Amino acid sequence: GQQLNQSPQSMFIQEGEDVSMNCTSSSIFNTWLWYKQDPGEGPVLLIALYKAGELTSNGRLTAQFGITRKDSFLNISASIPSDVGIYFCTGGSEKLVFGKGTKLTVNP
Amino acid sequence: DTGVSQNPRHKITKRGQNVTFRCDPISEHNRLYWYRQTLGQGPEFLTYFQNEAQLEKSRLLSDRFSAERPKGSFSTLEIQRTEQGDSAMYLCASSFPGSYEQYFGPGTRLTVT
Numbered sequence: 001g002q003q004l005n006q007s008p009q010s011m012f013i014q015e016g017e018d019v020s021m022n023c024t025s026s027s028i029f030n031t032w033l034w035y036k037q038d039p040g041e042g043p044v045l046l047i048a049l050y051k052a053g054e055l056t057s058n059g060r061l062t063a064q065f066g067i068t069r070k071d072s073f074l075n076i077s078a079s080i081p082s083d084v085g086i087y088f089c090t091g092g093s094e095k096l097v098f099g100k101g102t103k104l105t106v107n108p
Numbered sequence: 109d110t111g112v113s114q115n116p117r118h119k120i121t122k123r124g125q126n127v128t129f130r131c132d133p134i135s136e137h138n139r140l141y142w143y144r145q146t147l148g149q150g151p152e153f154l155t156y157f158q159n160e161a162q163l164e165k166s167r168l169l170s171d172r173f174s175a176e177r178p179k180g181s182f183s184t185l186e187i188q189r190t191e192q193g194d195s196a197m198y199l200c201a202s203s204f205p206g207s208y209e210q211y212f213g214p215g216t217r218l219t220v221t
Contacts (some may be wrong), residue, residue, distance in 0.1 A: 004150075031208045042199050042212035043151065046205075088150050092137070096210060097165065098150025 002027050004099035014104045019076040021087060021102040029091030032065050032072040036102070037086045046087075047074070079106050085098055112213035114200050120219045121190055128186045133202030134198045140176055140183050141210060143199040144168065151199050151212075157183060158205060175207060190220045 003026040013019060023032070031050055035043035047058050049065035049072060056063055062075045072089055086101040113132045123126050133140045139158050143151035154173070155165045159180035169175075172190075177183040187194055197217050201210040 033208065033210075035212075039171070040215075040216045040217070042201075044211060045211060048209050054168055059129075090150070093208060094141070095153035095166070096141075096143075096151070098152070100148070100150055 002029075002097045004091070004095075004097055006087075006095050006102050008102060009100070010103040010105070012107065013079055015079060015081060015106055015108050016072060017079055019079055019083070019104060020073065021075075021104075022071060022073045023089030023099055024071045026070075027036035028069040030069070031093075032063070032089060032091045033096065034061075034072070034074050035088045035090065037088060039085075039107060043088055049079050069106075079104075081108050109117040112200055112211055114198075114213040114216050116216060117214060118217045118219075120221065123190055123192060123220055126186065126188045127218065128184050129198055129200075129218075130184050131142040131200030131213060132182045133200070134211060135206060137202035137204055137211070138180065139203045139205055140177060141203070142183070142185050143212075145199055145215070146195075154185075158163065187218075190218075192220050193209055194218060195220045202211060 006023050034044045034046045037043040047063040059083040060077045064073045086103050088098040088101045117132045141156040142154040145151040157177040172188045175185045197215045197216045201212045203210045
């Protein structure tokens with residue numbers, strides 16, 4: 001089956017720093033979605049990507065759909081404490097396939 | 109609040125008992141999904157419905173698990189004869205047909221003792 005690898009697994013940054021994380025797939029996706037999950041809560045959809053090469057922003061978040069269709073990137077600019085959480089990439093169709101997530105810690 | 113809701117939020121049960129969870133999707137969404145998430149992992153797909161029809165089930169969904177969506181609105185997930193390995197967060201999501209953008213509820217945390 002499809003496998004998603006997210007890196008890094010965890011990040012510890014200072015408030016105000018920019019963050020980059022990425023996701024690679026063993027197979028081609030037609031859709032990439034990025035979610036953020038807080039402890040004890042369900043994932044919240046941040047950004048959806050539908051075209052190879054597409055670059056989409058949502059506030060301080062920017063995500064890109066890799067040209068090979070096997071990868072995607074998420075950048076967070078000027079991080080703030082509420083950015084803390086686990087970021088998941090996912091893709092696929094009706095049954096979303098999730099990576100293991102990137103855990104982000106922001107030190108004030 | 110017009111988001112996906114799940115009840116209960118937490119459930120503690122003894123091994124061997126049956127449990128049932130409920131999910132109310134966003135009202136305009138006719139697709140509904142169930143996922144299971146264990147500690148340190150991303151959510152794993154269990155099953156999904158379009159209206160009242162259950163269209164796909166994962167191999168993770170053993171015979172002890174059953175999901176229903178009788179009127180195409182809310183859904184229930186039942187686990188019979190619970191085992192400790194069933195301890196997990198059970199997530200529900202919904203979407204418009206043809207959209208891959210799934211919106212998740214807050215989840216039900218199941219602990220089997």
